[in-house]
Structure formats: structure tokens, C-alpha cells
Amino acid sequence: MINVYKPKLAVVVAVSQESIDTKLIRFRFKELKDQKKFDFLAGQFMQIGLAGYGECPISICSSPFYAAKYFELAIRDVGQLTHQLNQLQVGDEVYVRGPFGNGFDLGAIGAKNLILIGGGCGFVPLRPLIVDFMEGRLKTPKLQIFYGCQNENTLLFKQEYAKWNRQAEFGIILDLPSAKWKGEKGLVTELIKKHEINSDSAVVLVGPPIMYKFVIKELLNKKVKPENIWLSLERKMYCGHGVCQHCAIGRYYVCKDGPVFSYAQLKDIPNAI
Amino acid sequence: MLKSDVILQRLAETWLKDYFIYAPTKSGSVLRIQEIQDFRAIDWSGSMPANSWKEIIIPARERIFDITGDKLQTTAGQQPLTLCLGVNVLDLKALMLLDLVFSNDVYYQNRRANLLIVGYSSDWPHDYQKLKVFSHNFEADVLEHVPFDVFIARIKNNKLKFYSGSEKGRKLLETNGIKDFTNIKFAGAVAESGPDKRMMGLQTKLENSLKHSLWSTLDDICLACGKCSNVCPTCFCFDFVDKIDPNDARRDRVRSSCFYNDFSKLAGGFKELATIKKKIFFWYEHKFVRIPHQYNLPGCVSCGRCSKVCPVGIDIFKNIAKLSKIK
Ligand code: SF4
Numbered sequence: 072m073i074n075v076y077k078p079k080l081a082v083v084v085a086v087s088q089e090s091i092d093t094k095l096i097r098f099r100f101k102e103l104k105d106q107k108k109f110d111f112l113a114g115q116f117m118q119i120g121l122a123g124y125g126e127c128p129i130s131i132c133s134s135p136f137y138a139a140k141y142f143e144l145a146i147r148d149v150g151q152l153t154h155q156l157n158q159l160q161v162g163d164e165v166y167v168r169g170p171f172g173n174g175f176d177l178g179a180i181g182a183k184n185l186i187l188i189g190g191g192c193g194f195v196p197l198r199p200l201i202v203d204f205m206e207g208r209l210k211t212p213k214l215q216i217f218y219g220c221q222n223e224n225t226l227l228f229k230q231e232y233a234k235w236n237r238q239a240e241f242g243i244i245l246d247l248p249s250a251k252w253k254g255e256k257g258l259v260t261e262l263i264k265k266h267e268i269n270s271d272s273a274v275v276l277v278g279p280p281i282m283y284k285f286v287i288k289e290l291l292n293k294k295v296k297p298e299n300i301w302l303s304l305e306r307k308m309y310c311g312h313g314v315c316q317h318c319a320i321g322r323y324y325v326c327k328d329g330p331v332f333s334y335a336q337l338k339d340i341p342n343a344i
Numbered sequence: 345m346l347k348s349d350v351i352l353q354r355l356a357e358t359w360l361k362d363y364f365i366y367a368p369t370k371s372g373s374v375l376r377i378q379e380i381q382d383f384r385a386i387d388w389s390g391s392m393p394a395n396s397w398k399e400i401i402i403p404a405r406e407r408i409f410d411i412t413g414d415k416l417q418t419t420a421g422q423q424p425l426t427l428c429l430g431v432n433v434l435d436l437k438a439l440m441l442l443d444l445v446f447s448n449d450v451y452y453q454n455r456r457a458n459l460l461i462v463g464y465s466s467d468w469p470h471d472y473q474k475l476k477v478f479s480h481n482f483e484a485d486v487l488e489h490v491p492f493d494v495f496i497a498r499i500k501n502n503k504l505k506f507y508s509g510s511e512k513g514r515k516l517l518e519t520n521g522i523k524d525f526t527n528i529k530f531a532g533a534v535a536e537s538g539p540d541k542r543m544m545g546l547q548t549k550l551e552n553s554l555k556h557s558l559w560s561t562l563d564d565i566c567l568a569c570g571k572c573s574n575v576c577p578t579c580f581c582f583d584f585v586d587k588i589d590p591n592d593a594r595r596d597r598v599r600s601s602c603f604y605n606d607f608s609k610l611a612g613g614f615k616e617l618a619t620i621k622k623k624i625f626f627w628y629e630h631k632f633v634r635i636p637h638q639y640n641l642p643g644c645v646s647c648g649r650c651s652k653v654c655p656v657g658i659d660i661f662k663n664i665a666k667l668s669k670i671k
């Protein structure tokens with residue numbers, strides 16, 4: 072019987088500072104055969120840990136296309152463990168388990184226009200979809216990206232924006248920008264109001280819980296169907312297998328039935344969003 | 345002493361030579377499941393013990409792995425051959441659920457492989473007519489759907505009826521000279537007639553009931569002490585707790601409770617279960633929404649332990665009756 076709680080070693084192969092508090096880290100499994108077998112879906116997450124510091128769930132932000140070579144995590148410094156993880160250098164080792172969760176349902180997104188809406192550090196799990204679209208692996212004809220963030224310092228994946236601008240409709244809005252900021256100011260809902268949105272689009276939404284309520288309201292105003300709105304939830308979790316109960320919402324487990332849910336699934340569950 | 349009691353005691357006496365035995369025992373006026381040294385200490389009344397078998401089946405704390413230097417070593421817990429003696433039917437149902445929940449958990453399964461389960465019931469109806477019907481249903485409706493090695497039922501006129509539920513159970517009976525027993529073939533956790541309709545109905549009612557006045561009432565009186573979840577045989581949630589010492593690190597699994605303050609707390613500080621109302625609702629959801637949804641089984645086996653232990657007298661049966669009335 073496989074021990075599902077036994078982590079594997081992964082080695083840091085690249086580190087870059089993505090924003091003021093977030094590092095983008097590329098990992099490779101220490102054992103080549105583990106890396107070769109590795110596969111995941113956009114929207115899935117890993118449990119990453121350090122000896123003595125526990126583990127935490129982090130969405131994978133690289134494309135599944137490169138799964139046999141590496142995987143990337145954007146790790147924000149918010150607690151004891153993530154602080155330690157932010158000190159990692161090339162060559163350091165971490166313990167990982169995963170991938171976990173359901174990932175985005177690409178079948179359901181199909182050939183619809185795709186709208187990705189991210190708030191703050193929640194933007195991370197959207198990147199695999201962006202990369203796959205840019206590199207021609209999605210069926211979707213058109214991509215719109217709306218990104219709401221607090222200020223310039225917290226924006227992620229900045230060096231990729233030029234490409235996103237060329238190939239997608241990309242909008243950034245900042246809540247509390249510096250005086251130098253020339254772009255849009257306000258909350259991400261403003262972007263949705265301003266842009267033309269095809270009501271038959273598939274929408275993927277990731278961000279802080281507070282953002283969901285307002286954004287969903289705006290999307291429903293634009294006649295997007297509840298079953299075409301997907302969101303990824305963040306909850307405390309330990310096991311990753313729907314056992315430890317920490318991530319439960321209503322009848323579901325975020326670690327196993329999620330983290331991606333359709334709004335139709337969640338709208339009647341108290342406290343889900 | 346009744347003849348049946350002599351037989352039970354003799355069995356316990358022989359089994360005690362080969363196994364560690366846990367059984368219901370009176371400590372003062374309280375019936376508790378604990379390890380026994382003397383076979384005469386076992387309580388055969390069939391009453392509900394105050395604590396639950398999970399104390400043996402899922403320990404409060406267990407080692408998951410150690411890391412010394414860069415070597416990680418898992419510690420899949422081995423346990424000496426242990427016999428759980430006198431497990432009542434409701435607790436067997438709880439065990440069924442735990443077996444399913446932890447089906448891919450190597451720590452649980454290793455421990456479970458060394459546990460022998462001897463079920464027991466003493467409260468069969470006394471009049472013969474009813475007994476015939478009851479006995480028939482009892483086997484098909486109950487015993488075929490719970491895990492056990494041996495089951496002993498005290499029936500009419502204080503006679504004992506023996507059942508075996510596994511190869512191990514058969515041996516356990518035969519080596520003790522008991523030849524007259526019925527073999528029960530496990531037929532899955534859910535009865536052939538499908539999941540309990542009342543339970544499924546309650547699932548939808550509870551799921552949408554957060555606005556019901558019951559939850560505000562409970563918000564006012566519940567202390568969130570977690571005693572209920574501590575004794576409940578179907579509460580199994582846990583935390584992983586790491587020791588922060590990079591040179592000799594370890595991870596333990598520690599039993600938790602959704603009533604504890606940090607149960608849902610994220611590193612950034614956000615806490616989903618921030619009020620008592622949310623906590624107790626979450627607890628009921630576990631029993632009556634999530635477990636039924638996941639396993640088609642009730643997440644509450646109606647043992648009544650939680651109501652007995654609650655310092656402010658919250659009675660789960662009364663609350664469920666209230667929720668059942670929702671149209
Ligand atoms: S035992 Fe009673 S007071 Fe304590 S948490 Fe349970 S319901 Fe609340």
C-alpha cells in the first residue's frame with residue numbers, strides 16, 4: 072500500500088523574485104523517474120513542506136505541458152513555512168506531495184471564449200492556462216485577462232505582460248497604485264464593467280473571497296451562466312485526500328472535489344464564498 | 345452466575361492469554377472502554393460506554409515520519425495483536441465508516457490488521473415472536489453490513505448466539521470449542537435496499553438550514569469546548585504537527601476538533617469558522633451532509649455520547665428532530 076503521506080524530495084532549479092513578497096521557484100524531483108512520471112492539470116496544487124515546518128498547499132503555476140521536466144510554484148511570504156520557502160536557493164531541497172485537486176475542466180471550457188479574472192496573489196493558478204493559450208494548446212478562440220492588484224509592487228509575472236498584451240485582451244487595475252501609475256485605478260469589477268463580455272464565455276476566477284461576491288454579481292449582470300463561472304478556493308488543509316476535514320465546505324472538500332468549483336455548485340452552500 | 349456469563353468470562357479469560365484486550369469496564373459509576381488485565385472486570389450489560397473505540401483505532405497522536413539529516417523515515421505504526429471485546433452494533437457502524445474513510449491510509453490499515461473485533465449485543469427483545477423477525481432482519485440488515493470477526497448476541501433466555509464475520513473470527517471461535525455459529529458474509533457497507541431515505545432527506549434539509557433559528561440558539565449556548573467531537577466515534581479529523589528542529593524533524597498526526605479555534609485558520613489569518621454558529625453547523629454538516637454524500641452512510645450512528653458529555657445539555661437527537669420538520 073502506498074503511503075500517501077510520505078513526501079518526495081524536489082530540488083530548486085531556479086528562483087526569481089516575482090513581486091515584493093513572492094518568489095517564483097522552479098522545482099525538479101530529486102529522482103529523475105519521479106519527474107518523468109509527473110503529470111498534473113492546470114488548477115491543481117502541490118503540498119510543499121520543509122523538515123520541521125509542516126506543509127502547505129500551493130497552486131502549480133507552470134504549464135502541464137512541461138510536467139515531465141519541472142514544475143513551478145509562486146510562493147508568497149505569509150507565514151512561518153512560506154517565509155522559509157522564500158529563502159530557498161538553487162540546489163536546496165524541499166518535500167512535496169501531489170498533485171492534488173481536480174484542476175480546471177478544459178472539456179467544459181471547450182471552444183468558448185475564456186476570461187481569466189485574478190485578484191492579488193490569487194492570480195497564480197491562472198498562469199498555466201495563459202501559457203497554454205499563448206502556446207496554442209487551448210481550443211478557446213479568444214482570451215481576456217483581467218488582473219486586479221493592490222499596487223505595482225504586488226503584480227506577478229510582469230515580464231510576461233508584453234506577450235499577454237499581444238495575444239490576449241489584458242487589463243490591469245490597481246487599487247492603491249503609486250503616483251507614477253498611468254493605468255486604471257480601482258477594483259477588478261471596474262474592468263469587467265468596462266470591457267465587452269460575451270455572455271457565452273467561460274470565466275475562471277481566482278482571488279480573495281471578498282472579490283468573488285462582487286465579481287460574480289458583475290458577471291451575472293453580463294448574463295454569464297453560473298455553470299460557466301469557475302472559481303478556485305483556498306482553505307486550510309493537511310491531508311489532501313478529503314479525510315482531515317479542514318478544507319470542507321458543505322458537502323465538498325476543497326482538496327479533492329476542488330479547489331476548482333463552478334459557481335452553480337457553490338451558490339447555495341452557506342459560507343462557501 | 346448465568347451460564348451465558350460463565351461462557352463469556354471463559355472466552356475472555358482464554359483470549360487474554362493471546363491478546364491485549366480492550367473492553368467496556370466500570371470505573372466508578374462510568375462505563376469506559378479500557379485495557380483490561382482481569383477478565384472479570386468486563387461489563388457485559390451492553391450499555392453505551394462513555395468513550396469510544398476510536399481511542400484504540402485512531403490514537404490521539406501518532407508519528408508519521410522522522411527526518412534525520414536528509415533521511416526521511418516513515419513510521420507506519422505497528423500494534424500488538426489487540427482484541428476489541430464487546431463492541432456494540434452502533435460502534436460497529438462507526439468502525440465501518442472509519443474503515444472506509446481511512447481505506448488508503450497505511451498507518452490506519454497496519455494498525456487495523458492487528459485488531460480483532462468481537463461485537464456484542466445484549467438487548468434483543470424478549471418475546472419469541474418478535475425475536476424471530478428481529479433476528480432475521482438483524483442478520484441481513486445489520487450484521488452483513490458492519491466489520492467484525494466475531495459477534496456474540498445474547499438472545500432469548502439469556503442464551504448466546506455466535507456469528508463469525510471473517511476467517512480469523514471462525515478460528516477464534518473454533519479453537520475455543522464453539523462449533524455452533526453462523527457465518528456472516530459481508531455484503532457492503534450500504535444495505536441492498538439502498539441508502540437510508542430519512543438520512544438522505546435530512547441531508548438536503550440541513551444543507552440549506554443555516555438561517556433556521558436552531559443555529560442562533562446553539563450559537564448562544566454552545567461553548568465550543570469540543571467535548572462532543574472528542575467522544576464521538578465518527579469524529580476523526582486531524583492536524584499534522586511538525587516539530588521545528590531541522591536536525592531531527594518529525595511529523596505527527598494529532599486528533600483535532602472543528603471546535604478548536606485554529607481549525608480553519610490560514611497562514612494569512614483568514615478563518616472560515618469564525619463563529620460558534622459556523623462551527624457547530626460545520627460539525628452537523630460532517631455528520632448529516634458530507635459523510636452521507638461521500639459514503640451513502642449516516643455520519644452519526646446515534647450513540648448519544650455527544651449529548652451525554654455536553655456541559656450545556658445540547659441534545660443532538662432533539663436538534664435533528666427540529667431540522668427534520670423543515671418542509
Ligand atoms: S460539547 Fe456541547 S458545548 Fe461543547 S462543543 Fe459540543 S455542543 Fe458545544
Ligand code: SF4
Pocket residue numbers: 572575576577578579631643644645646647648649650651660
Ligand atoms: S450521537 Fe453524537 S457522539 Fe454519537 S455518533 Fe452521533 S454525533 Fe457522534
